[in-house]
Amino acid sequence: DVKVTQSSRYLVKRTGEKVFLECVQDMDHENMFWYRQDPGLGLRLIYFSYDVKMKEKGDIPEGYSVSREKKERFSLILESASTNQTSMYLCASSQPERRNTEAFFGQGTRLTVV
Amino acid sequence: GNSVTQMEGPVTLSEEAFLTINCTYTATGYPSLFWYVQYPGEGLQLLLKATKADDKGSNKGFEATYRKETTSFHLEKGSVQVSDSAVYFCALILNTGGFKTIFGAGTRLFVKA
Numbered sequence: 742d743v744k745v746t747q748s749s750r751y752l753v754k755r756t757g758e759k760v761f762l763e764c765v766q767d768m769d770h771e772n773m774f775w776y777r778q779d780p781g782l783g784l785r786l787i788y789f790s791y792d793v794k795m796k797e798k799g800d801i802p803e804g805y806s807v808s809r810e811k812k813e814r815f816s817l818i819l820e821s822a823s824t825n826q827t828s829m830y831l832c833a834s835s836q837p838e839r840r841n842t843e844a845f846f847g848q849g850t851r852l853t854v855v
Numbered sequence: 856g857n858s859v860t861q862m863e864g865p866v867t868l869s870e871e872a873f874l875t876i877n878c879t880y881t882a883t884g885y886p887s888l889f890w891y892v893q894y895p896g897e898g899l900q901l902l903l904k905a906t907k908a909d910d911k912g913s914n915k916g917f918e919a920t921y922r923k924e925t926t927s928f929h930l931e932k933g934s935v936q937v938s939d940s941a942v943y944f945c946a947l948i949l950n951t952g953g954f955k956t957i958f959g960a961g962t963r964l965f966v967k968a
Contacts, residue, residue, distance in 0.1 A: 846898035
């Protein structure tokens with residue numbers, strides 16, 4: 742059974758803390774993505790990666806960075822957490838070769854910044 | 856630009872009612888179209904997909920037809936169940952740019968017993 746695993750389901754962090762959200766996939770996928778999900782706004786792409794050590798900005802990269810040192814792992818970093826980064830964060834992976842490829846999602850991390 | 860627009864929710868239905876959730880898209884080129892579902896407390900999972908005009912995707916009693924002339928991909932189910940209560944996302948993948956998925960805002964469905 743294919744799987745995308747996010748390290749935490751719930752996190753509470755203080756303003757100004759550095760926060761790491763980890764995501765691991767076991768499908769040998771090339772593509773990995775980080776989204777945030779907010780009511781009424783749907784899913785917004787933060788960053789994505791097509792290969793190890795490669796990253797590209799999505800639609801809302803400000804305040805975030807990412808790291809992909811190994812193919813199976815894609816980390817989202819909040820350098821200095823702020824309350825407006827309280828959200829549900831979803832990691833996904835997919836294969837690039839087929840145009841009908843689906844994205845596989847983790848269960849999400851609900852982050853609260855206080 | 857490329858975008859997906861779906862009807863605002865929440866949609867509230869009684870069990871066994873007919874469901875339609877509208878989805879239209881704007882895209883350069885020829886996208887593939889998807890519906891994802893998110894059950895409470897879970898991530899998204901693929902419900903159905905269609906890759907070319909007039910294709911019909913179907914799964915678990917849900918279906919949607921890729922209509923190129925109206926740039927639409929409406930989700931339908933003839934008889935909903937309480938267990939269908941979830942958030943439904945329409946999405947597209949372009950055949951350029953690394954197959955990035957573009958999502959609609961999501962439509963929450965409540966089904967009452």
